[in-house]
Amino acid sequence: MSLIPGVREAWGDEMSRKLYLIFSGFVFLLVAIFHLFRLAEHWPIVVGTTTVPYALSYVGLPGSTAYCVWAIWLLSRDKQPT
Numbered sequence: 001m002s003l004i005p006g007v008r009e010a011w012g013d014e015m016s017r018k019l020y021l022i023f024s025g026f027v028f029l030l031v032a033i034f035h036l037f038r039l040a041e042h043w044p045i046v047v048g049t050t051t052v053p054y055a056l057s058y059v060g061l062p063g064s065t066a067y068c069v070w071a072i073w074l075l076s077r078d079k080q081p082t
Helices: 013-041 055-079
Strands: none
Touching: 013 055
């Protein structure tokens, strides 16, 4: 969306949306893989003197996977002819 009504951005709205969905889907895929490996390999995460509980990965894995699948679904929906 352009700041000036009636003027399109250089890349266009559709290209920006597609790039956003590809990038965010890839980032959420990486986050999901990290959570999966953390749970499988029992990797500890320590921030300062605080240990991050594994429960965070039990919540983060399905959450990040869902966002990744949602981005892929939105991309595939955009490719279908109307």
